[in-house]
Amino acid sequence: MMSFADPYFLLLLPLLPIVAWYASWVRRSRSGALRFSDLSRFKKIRPSTSLRWRHSVMALRLLALAFLIIAAARPQSRESILENNYTEGVDILLALDCSGSMQAMDLDYQKRTRLDVAKEVTEDFILKRTSDRIGLVIFAGDAYTQCPMTLDYGVLLEILKSVTISMDGTIPDGTAIGLATARCLKRLENSQTKSKVIVLLTDGENNAGSIDPLQAANIAKIQDVKIYTIGTGSKSGEAPYLVNSPLFGQTFHKQPVKIDEKTLEEMASLTGGEYFRASDQQDLRNIFNEIDKLEKTEIEDLGEHRYHEHFPLFGILALASLLFEMILSQTRYRILP
Numbered sequence: 001m002m003s004f005a006d007p008y009f010l011l012l013l014p015l016l017p018i019v020a021w022y023a024s025w026v027r028r029s030r031s032g033a034l035r036f037s038d039l040s041r042f043k044k045i046r047p048s049t050s051l052r053w054r055h056s057v058m059a060l061r062l063l064a065l066a067f068l069i070i071a072a073a074r075p076q077s078r079e080s081i082l083e084n085n086y087t088e089g090v091d092i093l094l095a096l097d098c099s100g101s102m103q104a105m106d107l108d109y110q111k112r113t114r115l116d117v118a119k120e121v122t123e124d125f126i127l128k129r130t131s132d133r134i135g136l137v138i139f140a141g142d143a144y145t146q147c148p149m150t151l152d153y154g155v156l157l158e159i160l161k162s163v164t165i166s167m168d169g170t171i172p173d174g175t176a177i178g179l180a181t182a183r184c185l186k187r188l189e190n191s192q193t194k195s196k197v198i199v200l201l202t203d204g205e206n207n208a209g210s211i212d213p214l215q216a217a218n219i220a221k222i223q224d225v226k227i228y229t230i231g232t233g234s235k236s237g238e239a240p241y242l243v244n245s246p247l248f249g250q251t252f253h254k255q256p257v258k259i260d261e262k263t264l265e266e267m268a269s270l271t272g273g274e275y276f277r278a279s280d281q282q283d284l285r286n287i288f289n290e291i292d293k294l295e296k297t298e299i300e301d302l303g304e305h306r307y308h309e310h311f312p313l314f315g316i317l318a319l320a321s322l323l324f325e326m327i328l329s330q331t332r333y334r335i336l337p
Helices: 008-028 054-073 115-126 154-161 177-188 211-222 261-271 281-294 311-330
Strands: 002-004 075-082 085-088 090-097 133-139 144-148 195-200 227-233 240-243 249-256 274-278 300-303 304-309
Touching: 002 008, 008 054, 008 195, 008 281, 054 311, 085 211, 115 133, 115 154, 115 281, 133 154, 133 177, 144 154, 154 240, 177 211, 177 227, 177 261, 195 261, 211 227, 211 261, 227 261, 227 304, 240 300, 261 274, 274 281
Parallel strands: 090 133, 090 195, 195 227, 227 274
Antiparallel strands: 002 075, 075 304, 085 300, 133 144, 240 249
């Protein structure tokens, strides 16, 4: 890509038409004249090819000036020697609901649980990031940090895969949205990055923990942390759960979908984030893609570069134009005194 080290010289280029007009005016004002009583015979004479090209001398002179101006602006191209990109990453805490209600099978056509679908989509989201620190908080009736913020996505993905419903009974059941948000804020309080984000996914209402979700959101606002909330669950009002019956084996039972959308919307709005509603797997995938677009890292190129100067080429073109102009002006288009 061509650039100019001293581009201000290019401001002289618009002056060239003025120079051409002035030179033409001077030539006309200084030219002699002959008087004839009848010009009808002269009108029948067609101008020769040489006459038609008489302005080429002035054109070459102007072209030489244009090349000299471009050479003075120092055109150059850049070649990267060392790639050294500085990245201002985003610190992201993923808060994932693993309560008992995440066993519902309404996101994936009754094949997998909400938690399994959420884990798969979250994994894709993590793999799209390149230089962001990402951590994982899981919550049900309590909230725990499963993985502190890290750039080692391989470790993070292994931990994500191991998340189960209520972690096989080690976490009391319930939905502690406020407490989960507070756990994320604790991990982000020492972050030095400009952009700090919490992505909280839940399918229920805050019914556990001692911290109110809106209180936690107000603290996030003070800490300049943006919260994206995601409510998952069928919009039909009911969701199928797989139940093991000693008499009938595995059967599906319908249970109501209860998502406190108002609170989730307020949490997001307070912090400058956004609330999303996911009723199936594709919705959830689209939501994470949208968050991925909204929270992009800033990359600044600080690499080393070599600049190739091209002004000698334009200098040669200017000299060639001047030489050609001199030859024509002293031969074919020489003006006799």
